[in-house]
Amino acid sequence: MSSSPADDPPLAESYRDVQESPEFAELRSRFRRFVFPMTALFLAWYFAFVLLGAYAHDFMSHKLFGNITTGLVLGLLQFVSTFAITLIYVRWANRTFDPAAEALARRIEGDR
Template identity: 50%
Template sequence: MTTDTPAPAASTSGERYVAVQQSEDFSRLRKTLRGFIFPMTAAFFLWYALYVIMSAYARGFMDTKVVGHINVALVFGLLQFVSTFLIAWLYSRFAARQVDPLADKIAHEIAEKGDTA
């Protein structure tokens, strides 16, 4: 008497995810994200580094009064918050227009392949 073990499924979920990772859509999604995230991170880092360097080495300039007791250093510091919120807002718009549709397409394809497997 022999017992036949069932053949492994043609496509396991792990294989589906590897296939998705190697797909053109996923590569495009990663490239799209990197096209926004890396330059924006570099720009923010440089802007922050400018603030720190100016505070350390250009004290006279940073101490310049703008209005009343408000000096350039305080304005630069507040602009750090403004730039952070601006970047978050820009990313939200960018994601809604370019990242989310592509991510939804990939998720839909994974779901379809999961239903047929």
């Protein structure tokens, strides 16, 4: 026998229960411990590049070989670091975060 919509708890109450659960707090904490440092690292790297471009013209225009300058190499490394951060995040999420989130979702949906 299936339950009727009247038997289900209000949606807002269900969300509040999940948000207040220790499992959700741990999940949120794991996410923040990974994302905040990674974001800070990337922003520091990005702003360092911008500041070097604005104030260190001689350094950024230094020719490494041919017409390849320090600024060009550092600019290309911005793209490399963006892809690397994305790959690191996806790998971390697949191994750590997603399994914990799925377990929490199964537990919460099983309670209904």
